[in-house]
Amino acid sequence: MKAxxxxxxxxxxxxxxxxxxxxxxGMFAGNALAEDLLGxxxxxxxxxxxxxSELKHHAIQFHNLxxxxxxxxxxxxxxxxxxxxxxxxxKKANPVPAKFSHNTTIEIIWTLVPVLILMVIAIFSFRLxxxxxxxxxxxxxxxxxxxxxxxxxxYPDQKISEIVSLPLTKEQADAKKVPYLLAADKxxxxxxxxxxxxxxxxxxxxxxxxxxxxGLKIDAIxxxxxxxxxxxxxxxxxxxxxxxxCGVDHSNMPIEIQVVTQAQFDAWVKEKVAPPAxxxxxxxAPxAPAEGAxxxxAPxTSGxxxxxxxxxAPxxxxxxAPxAPAA
Numbered sequence: 001m002k003a004x005x006x007x008x009x010x011x012x013x014x015x016x017x018x019x020x021x022x023x024x025x026g027m028f029a030g031n032a033l034a035e036d037l038l039g040x041x042x043x044x045x046x047x048x049x050x051x052x053s054e055l056k057h058h059a060i061q062f063h064n065l066x067x068x069x070x071x072x073x074x075x076x077x078x079x080x081x082x083x084x085x086x087x088x089x090x091k092k093a094n095p096v097p098a099k100f101s102h103n104t105t106i107e108i109i110w111t112l113v114p115v116l117i118l119m120v121i122a123i124f125s126f127r128l129x130x131x132x133x134x135x136x137x138x139x140x141x142x143x144x145x146x147x148x149x150x151x152x153x154x155y156p157d158q159k160i161s162e163i164v165s166l167p168l169t170k171e172q173a174d175a176k177k178v179p180y181l182l183a184a185d186k187x188x189x190x191x192x193x194x195x196x197x198x199x200x201x202x203x204x205x206x207x208x209x210x211x212x213x214x215g216l217k218i219d220a221i222x223x224x225x226x227x228x229x230x231x232x233x234x235x236x237x238x239x240x241x242x243x244x245x246c247g248v249d250h251s252n253m254p255i256e257i258q259v260v261t262q263a264q265f266d267a268w269v270k271e272k273v274a275p276p277a278x279x280x281x282x283x284x285a286p287x288a289p290a291e292g293a294x295x296x297x298a299p300x301t302s303g304x305x306x307x308x309x310x311x312x313a314p315x316x317x318x319x320x321a322p323x324a325p326a327a
Contacts, residue, residue, distance in 0.1 A: 039213045039238035040179055049212040052238060052259075053230045056215035058131050066124045070117060135229040138197035142188060146200070146207030146220035146242060149249035153188045158269045167252045182239035187256040191265035192235050199227045205247065211240030211255055219244060232259040 036042045036050045051057045088094065143154040145162070154162040165184040173180040190196045200209045200220045207220035214230040220242075232238070242253035260268070 039236055040182060051213065052233055053214040055132060055230060056213060058128055059215045062124055062128050066121065070121065135197065136195045138229060139194035141197045141199060143199045144209050146202045148204050148247050149253045151253065151255060158273065160272045165256065167254050179239060181251060182241065182254045184254045184256040187258040189258050189260060189265060189268050190232065191262045192232050192259050195229055195231050197227055197229050199225050201225050206244050207242045207246050207253065208244035209255065210243040211238060211257060213238045217243060235259050235261060
């Protein structure tokens with residue numbers, strides 16, 4: 001019996017080591033095969049997008065340092081139990097099965113352990129939620145409105161009215177060499193290293209404003225104004241999409257955020273708020289007539305005398321009345 005249990009332990013330890021080595025080798029192989037792109041998905045990658053804001057750094061730490069170890073341990077435990085049961089309690093190894101159906105100690109353990117695991121996850125989860133809601137003093141505000149199926153960006157602090165951002169067609173995206181279904185004709189422009197508050201709403205149905213590199217995902221609900229924030233760490237172009245099923249063209253609602261330097265942003269704002277160019281000067285007055293030339297005839301007025309006089313009176317008076325008859 002001892003030899004049998006020692007064999008089972010060796011099997012479990014070998015399976016755990018194999019699963020762990022496969023998991024970590026797969027992670028490193030994925031990173032080696034595909035260098036992560038900033039601000040957009042990387043073909044062949046298996047990890048989260050690289051962080052470009054403070055919130056995304058916190059989200060990645062929560063995923064890698066809390067969730068992944070817990071998930072890995074639970075997976076290995078369940079795998080080990082399955083292998084142990086298959087080997088130890090099959091018909092050949094255990095021809096006479098036990099008759100009991102309950103074990104109070106085990107039932108208490110498998111009730112308390114998941115509760116404790118969830119409590120540990122909740123502590124770190126609440127810390128992450130606190131970071132998302134603890135917005136520093138914003139430098140500027142952008143109102144993002146979701147429509148079927150495009151986005152509109154308004155800059156109330158800079159007095160810039162709504163800018164409509166439409167998706168590019170496949171031909172346009174290929175011509176510009178930008179990712180199709182991610183790039184838009186007009187991007188949201190923000191300065192680097194500044195806190196940007198994003199107020200999100202919907203105009204027709206529920207949408208969702210999501211941009212992975214900044215760790216953003218918030219619903220755009222008609223009649224309600226939600227808000228989130230980010231502070232971009234690097235200049236560049238970052239892509240996202242609507243992540244709430246909103247209709248037939250849900251996949252054609254890209255979000256493009258262009259992060260520029262402060263000087264470039266100030267120049268962009270100045271260009272957007274500059275008044276339209278003044279109308280061209282009126283035509284020059286006509287030249288004075290040459291000396292001695294007759295002035296042009298004055299235009300006829302509404303009260304001018306008609307060109308021809310009315311017909312003259314009859315040439316002769318009417319014939320005299322006939323003489324009275326003789327007496």
